[in-house]
Amino acid sequence: MKQMLNREPFALAAFSLVILLMPIWLTPFGANYPDLLQKFAIFAIFAMGFNILFGLTGYLSFGHAAFLGVGSYAAVWSFKLFTMNVLPAIVFGVAFAGIFALAIGYVSLRRSGIYFSILTLAFAQMSYNLAYSVLTPITNGETGLQLTLQDPRIIDNAFSTPGAGLPETNLFGIDMSGYPGFYFCAVVLIICFFITRRIFNSPFGLTLRGVKSNQNRMGYTGINTRPYTLAAFVISGMFAGLAGSLLAVTDPLAGAERMQWTASGEVVLMTILGGVGTLVGPMLGAWLIKYLENIFSSFNENTLEHFFSFLPEGLQAIAVDVSSLFVGEGWHLTLGVLFMLIVIFLPGGLMEGWRRLLRRFSGGGGGKSEPAVAVQPAE
Amino acid sequence: MDAIFLQLLNGLDKGGAYALIALGLTLVFGTLGVVNFAHGALFMLGAFCAVTFNKLLSLEKVVVDETQQTAWGTPLEVRTPYIESWFGEFGSFLLNYSVPVSILIAIPVMLLIGIVMERGLIKHFYKRPHADQILVTFGLAIVLQEVIKHYFGANPIPQAAPAAVAGSADIGAWLGLGDGLVYPWWRLVYFGFSAFVIAAVFAFLQFTTYGMVVRAGMRDSETVGLLGINIQKRFTVVFGIAAVVAGLAGVMYTPILPPDYHMGMDFLVLSFVVVVVGGMGSLPGAVLAGFLLGILQSFASMNAVMSIFPGINQIIIYLVAVVILLTMPRGLLGREGVMEE
Numbered sequence A: 001m002k003q004m005l006n007r008e009p010f011a012l013a014a015f016s017l018v019i020l021l022m023p024i025w026l027t028p029f030g031a032n033y034p035d036l037l038q039k040f041a042i043f044a045i046f047a048m049g050f051n052i053l054f055g056l057t058g059y060l061s062f063g064h065a066a067f068l069g070v071g072s073y074a075a076v077w078s079f080k081l082f083t084m085n086v087l088p089a090i091v092f093g094v095a096f097a098g099i100f101a102l103a104i105g106y107v108s109l110r111r112s113g114i115y116f117s118i119l120t121l122a123f124a125q126m127s128y129n130l131a132y133s134v135l136t137p138i139t140n141g142e143t144g145l146q147l148t149l150q151d152p153r154i155i156d157n158a159f160s161t162p163g164a165g166l167p168e169t170n171l172f173g174i175d176m177s178g179y180p181g182f183y184f185c186a187v188v189l190i191i192c193f194f195i196t197r198r199i200f201n202s203p204f205g206l207t208l209r210g211v212k213s214n215q216n217r218m219g220y221t222g223i224n225t226r227p228y229t230l231a232a233f234v235i236s237g238m239f240a241g242l243a244g245s246l247l248a249v250t251d252p253l254a255g256a257e258r259m260q261w262t263a264s265g266e267v268v269l270m271t272i273l274g275g276v277g278t279l280v281g282p283m284l285g286a287w288l289i290k291y292l293e294n295i296f297s298s299f300n301e302n303t304l305e306h307f308f309s310f311l312p313e314g315l316q317a318i319a320v321d322v323s324s325l326f327v328g329e330g331w332h333l334t335l336g337v338l339f340m341l342i343v344i345f346l347p348g349g350l351m352e353g354w355r356r357l358l359r360r361f362s363g364g365g366g367g368k369s370e371p372a373v374a375v376q377p378a379e
Numbered sequence B: 001m002d003a004i005f006l007q008l009l010n011g012l013d014k015g016g017a018y019a020l021i022a023l024g025l026t027l028v029f030g031t032l033g034v035v036n037f038a039h040g041a042l043f044m045l046g047a048f049c050a051v052t053f054n055k056l057l058s059l060e061k062v063v064v065d066e067t068q069q070t071a072w073g074t075p076l077e078v079r080t081p082y083i084e085s086w087f088g089e090f091g092s093f094l095l096n097y098s099v100p101v102s103i104l105i106a107i108p109v110m111l112l113i114g115i116v117m118e119r120g121l122i123k124h125f126y127k128r129p130h131a132d133q134i135l136v137t138f139g140l141a142i143v144l145q146e147v148i149k150h151y152f153g154a155n156p157i158p159q160a161a162p163a164a165v166a167g168s169a170d171i172g173a174w175l176g177l178g179d180g181l182v183y184p185w186w187r188l189v190y191f192g193f194s195a196f197v198i199a200a201v202f203a204f205l206q207f208t209t210y211g212m213v214v215r216a217g218m219r220d221s222e223t224v225g226l227l228g229i230n231i232q233k234r235f236t237v238v239f240g241i242a243a244v245v246a247g248l249a250g251v252m253y254t255p256i257l258p259p260d261y262h263m264g265m266d267f268l269v270l271s272f273v274v275v276v277v278g279g280m281g282s283l284p285g286a287v288l289a290g291f292l293l294g295i296l297q298s299f300a301s302m303n304a305v306m307s308i309f310p311g312i313n314q315i316i317i318y319l320v321a322v323v324i325l326l327t328m329p330r331g332l333l334g335r336e337g338v339m340e341e
Helices: A002-006 A010-020 A034-057 A065-081 A086-108 A113-132 A154-159 A178-201 A203-213 A215-220 A224-251 A263-272 A283-296 A301-306 A314-324 A327-347 A349-361 B003-034 B039-057 B082-087 B091-095 B098-120 B130-152 B171-175 B185-207 B209-219 B221-224 B230-251 B263-278 B285-301 B303-308 B312-327
Strands: B058-070 B075-081
Touching: A002 A224, A010 A086, A010 A178, A010 B003, A010 B039, A034 A178, A034 A203, A034 A224, A034 A263, A034 A283, A065 A113, A065 A224, A065 A263, A086 A113, A086 A224, A113 A263, A113 B130, A113 B263, A113 B312, A178 A203, A178 A224, A203 A215, A203 A224, A215 A224, A263 A283, A263 A327, A263 A349, A263 B130, A283 A327, A301 A314, A327 B130, B003 B039, B003 B185, B003 B209, B003 B230, B003 B263, B003 B285, B039 B098, B039 B130, B039 B230, B039 B263, B058 B082, B075 B082, B091 B098, B091 B285, B098 B230, B130 B263, B185 B209, B185 B230, B185 B285, B209 B221, B209 B230, B263 B285, B263 B312, B285 B303, B285 B312
Parallel strands: none
Antiparallel strands: B058 B075
């Protein structure tokens, strides 16, 4: 099984199967509705891209949401100016995010460690603040960029007369809402998985891992690491831009709050939660966080009372009181606690947990299983 | 001239808050080597100490006075805070001065919170990578702010400054600069307070034996340990002091900015920029950068500047941070060999 999965065609086929069948196997979890599934796919792309930078090179960027935001804005502008077809929107989103990442990465990568984190954070906060204030003509400030009836939409209008009401995003005539939207995102996710997998196994990926374990020594062996890290930064920025434009595809609206540093923090959480530097870990982290966000924030006192109805009266009241802290409005508390627990007890994330489980159950032999991949910081 | 002077003053109170938070951050980083993302949450907890104290003091006794009637014809309800009915004059004095008096409450509370935090959580993260420290304290910050949100709600809770310093000071008249120059008293008080706390921290580190040992530990904790001093214990106390400093900054800031649950995070991001600009591990650097960035920010929001560079007030701090980090790799006053590869 393990060997089979290591071969590309099998890995891709298995991955595609899992992704495309998500509406079926997520049914028992109550997560099989298109909106959430779209989010699963989109944030998986975001986290995967972030992992190319953080997981491989160890550079912890605290400003990745800026690229997500740029991708969203570029995509919505493409909808407004040219056509409602999603392909140009995605191309624009990725391209603009890539250029943006190139500029920011070029400057930020001159430093490493916490200085790099602060630099990326500073750039992202600048973008966020500007998007809110001075760039209002481009970003529509607090309201967020939306489609309007007055949009020129040059290409669409040249071929057909605009109908009444706002048009829907489409892929050559297929509406991108609901399940078609999810399958579109899913296909993009599979392509991204393919690219990420190739990067992980390439000499380029190995060089990036070298940067993570010891950048100095990489320098001593005569490799100029800067172009490599910059390439990784730009690629992960483009992934973020892709995720941003997909967000706009499924819901043509872009707001500045997507660029705020809390959003950057969220993708860090996803990656850590899943497992830094692993291929599918960040995706799992993204799924778990989005799932919990959806489930926990929808709970209220009534559902809790129902849930604890097996307990005697007094205990039930206490249980409901305590757990109501963690759900609904307070689901962030759950996130924070979960996050702390993961960092404290399972620094490798879900994938580390999985490996530990495998080791425990694989024939009781402790010593001969694969060595755990040590997570090391960038120096 | 007046406008420039006013902006300078405007920058001082904000700069004071940045400097106090950044001072604590640097202190923790310099002693324990921990990057504490929950430090902003300590600032917020301090502010909520003041809120809680004020709430407790203003618990009211409601007496229905049948002899008098309100405009609606219902019996008049006379509300007197218990504290006034118990202590009379002194009670109303306490209520009036609830913000400064809550400093007395905040000091032990924050010291306790700081020490518990260090012993309970941070202790286990000395040897872990900085990324892990950032992440776990970030998680803790989320937890703390959500708990506060649960108990105090999401809306800002305004706090009043004592009546004696509620108005504005006529600074123009003092300095002979014309009448237009008035400035809120409380902000002056805040500036003075932050200067006092900063001076106290520096005096503690510079002139006491305890502080001397701590400074030695910051340089080389191993050697200090070899000399038979339990440096870890002192560092824990230093963490507590950092928490107190952040908490006091929060307590006194409440009349300027009504506290809400995410104020800590808002200040934290800026304070981190301040620390890095000042130079990781440099205490004077943190203070200098705090005031510098506070003042720059207020200058950037002048209309004259805004008309030349629209939006500059939003990004000035980050812009300065980027420029300083790229040109002065160690920040303004950073020491060699701290957080470098």
